[in-house]
Amino acid sequence: MSQLELTNVSRWYGNVVAVNDVTMAIGPGVTGLLGPNGAGKTTLLAMMSGFLAPSAGTVTLDGASVWRNIEVYRTLGLVPEREASFGYLTGRQFVVANAELHKLPSPGAAAERALEVVDLVEPASRAIGTYSKGMRQRVKLAAALVHEPSVLLLDEPFNGVDPRQRMHFMALLTRMGEDGRTVLFSSHILEEVEQIARQIEVVVAGRHAASGDFGAIRRLMTDRPNQYAVRSSDDRALAAALMRLPSVGGVGLQGRRGLEVQVTDFGAFALALPGLAKQEGITLREVTPTDESLESVFTYLVSS
Ligand SMILES: Nc1ncnc2c1ncn2[C@@H]1O[C@H](COP(=O)(O)OP(=O)(O)OP(=O)(O)O)[C@@H](O)[C@H]1O
Numbered sequence: 001m002s003q004l005e006l007t008n009v010s011r012w013y014g015n016v017v018a019v020n021d022v023t024m025a026i027g028p029g030v031t032g033l034l035g036p037n038g039a040g041k042t043t044l045l046a047m048m049s050g051f052l053a054p055s056a057g058t059v060t061l062d063g064a065s066v067w068r069n070i071e072v073y074r075t076l077g078l079v080p081e082r083e084a085s086f087g088y089l090t091g092r093q094f095v096v097a098n099a100e101l102h103k104l105p106s107p108g109a110a111a112e113r114a115l116e117v118v119d120l121v122e123p124a125s126r127a128i129g130t131y132s133k134g135m136r137q138r139v140k141l142a143a144a145l146v147h148e149p150s151v152l153l154l155d156e157p158f159n160g161v162d163p164r165q166r167m168h169f170m171a172l173l174t175r176m177g178e179d180g181r182t183v184l185f186s187s188h189i190l191e192e193v194e195q196i197a198r199q200i201e202v203v204v205a206g207r208h209a210a211s212g213d214f215g216a217i218r219r220l221m222t223d224r225p226n227q228y229a230v231r232s233s234d235d236r237a238l239a240a241a242l243m244r245l246p247s248v249g250g251v252g253l254q255g256r257r258g259l260e261v262q263v264t265d266f267g268a269f270a271l272a273l274p275g276l277a278k279q280e281g282i283t284l285r286e287v288t289p290t291d292e293s294l295e296s297v298f299t300y301l302v303s304s
Contacts, residue, residue, distance in 0.1 A: 009057035020206035030177035032193030035203035041186035077144030081155035087129030098143040114142040134165030154185040231258030233283040
């Protein structure tokens, strides 16, 4: 059982602050590192795996500093986002090469075990260049698992992987978490993280914005103020009526595009709106959230 600890970790590249004073602990089981593009996820993973030095703060694995620590490399596996550029190697050759880098006593047997775990034994004699995206992800995973690490870090492992392979990959990570490994994967998609992560850590603009199980993160995201586009049979009358609702923070008339409604309490608004329209004799034509993008959710989280 391994525990990764980040304490006041920052990393800057010249003037760019990629990671800003992050403190978090990652324990056994599957954890999702959720954040929009550019949030600092790759930089965090690079520091957690000991390949990048923090500019400030410390990253430890079971109490030992990870930066350039050979012992840590033996207990940790990293699946990077970028493609392995060795398309001419067969899957097997690639995994065996990794086993040899770790100086394992029987690299061939270790590689076979890892290929079996990711269900890639049969295509292992083909060149990686001929693999599908999902297979390429799995061969990277086999390479990262060849020394049976207790910590597995994966950077956007589901990107571009088709749904069937994604399910297979998710089941694999779930099983590893259940086996007591510390599994951390990054993603910019909440639904993806929710499916398998026991714990979610949210990063936005380099900062640690939220932490909790998926229920807690969902609540944080749905309880925020929302903005809706509303069109009806009488927008002007509806605007006046909406202003009386305590769950509405503001209403703007957008001409033919209807109303722009700022909602402070989504649950109360959803309950009150149909009754209000009926009472006023107004027909609702459209109610659409206009700021549902994950970016706006993240922005809200970071400013709260
Ligand atoms: N080597 C570098 N030199 C300069 N700036 C960098 C470097 N690496 C990352 N950055 C910057 O640091 C910030 C965080 O980047 P990072 O790649 O860690 O984010 P990310 O969350 O992994 O995003 P993505 O999913 O798009 O890779 C970004 O603003 C990025 O442009």
